[in-house]
Amino acid sequence: MPHLFIKSPKEIKYPIKKDNVEFLFKVNDLIACQIGDKKFFISLQKRDDKYLLKYDKITRPISSYLKQAYLAYLDLAKPEILSSNIDGIKDKQPNKYLISIEDNLDFEEIIVEIGFGSGRHLLHLAKKYPNITIIGIEIHKPSIEQVLKRCELEGITNIRVIDYDGRLVLSKIKSNKIHSIYVHFPVPWDKKPHRRVISEYFINESIRTLKKGGFLHLRTDSDNYFEYSFNEFMKLNKNELKIYKNRELEVSSKYEDRWKKQNKNIYDIYMINETISEELNENFDFTLGCLDTTKADTKAYIFDDFVIHFERIEKIDDKHTLIKLTMGAFERPEHLYIIASENSYYFNTPIKHKLNQKAHNKLKEILSCQNQK
Secondary structure (H helix, E strand, C coil), X not given: CCEEEEECCCCCCCCEEECCEEEEEEECCEEEEEECCEEEXXXXXXXXXXXXXXXXXCCCCCHHHHHHHHHHHHHHHCCEEEEECHHHCCCCCCCCCEECCCCCCCCCCEEEEECCCCCHHHHHHHHHCCCCEEEEEXXXXXXXXXXXXXXXXXXCCCEEEECCCHHHHHHHCCCCCEEEXXXXXXXXXXXXXXXXXXXXXXXXXXXXXXXXXXXXEXXXXXXXXXXXXXXXXXXXXXXXXXXXXXXXXXXXXXXHHHHHHCCCCCEEEEEXXXXXXXXXXXXXXXXXXXXXXXXXXXXXXXXXXXXXXXXXXXXXXXXXXXXXXXXXXCCCCEEEEXXXXXXXXXXXXXXXXXXXXXXXXXXXXXXXXXXXX
């Protein structure tokens, strides 16, 4: 990512605006910036006799905004520039097939594949069901880039890719909406079972989002993962399961081809949904109100399915305090900042899903002011 090494920057009095960049405040090494409705931090870190100006990993601004903020800061602080790579920042157009978990996922009908890897099966689904939106969820960047290129080259228009944890994406999708969910060859996580895709929470979210008659399909080469998953499915009071061993599918991944040559067993579990679920409650409220930062303990608060960890607490001025925290789903918490005062707010609002809402409600309870109801 772009950065600069500079020397002897002048002090800047905040808040201040330069061109279309607003510099809101500075606390320690963090400088709060705003362009339009987008807020983010840049970081000015002391390194011996020089400073490193770089992006903040949590607010992670897009490259074009970052370049604008750098240039505005340089114009105001007038430092000696020792080295810079910001000239190489290009204004990159967003890929129409790459969407965010914060985008509207209310497509007419959906098929979901979690962890699509090389994308063979995902592309196969898109061609087999041209009138259905295929949502592919993956966190491996090279796999994402490969699939996006294939969509462009082959003229496939019904795929949408999300770079996020699949266990939480389902919580953003309306009830009774999904045609089918595929989890093919997930990482077994034998030493860290809490990181597995299949869990009681994930199965229940699958049931909620699947249409009646829709199915969740797990395919794995791991004996342990098959046995573990089967036991998770059997916890349900009522379900229909179909089990297969070494069954041939219409398309095979390169890893599957390798495992077949090694004579490994491959297991399939199909869970067929038999219920019509209640509609998803989307009444999220992330307002904070008054927070008492003296109650913020830097130990981690760990609950059954979410976590809260106050990592950094620093005064901005007499009335405002910056809180850096980790909050949300135990499997995939968000890293956030809060500007705490009598009328506190998130610097960037958490993603709207129910585990974030639960963590938010508990946070307000932990840091409640004495006069706050």
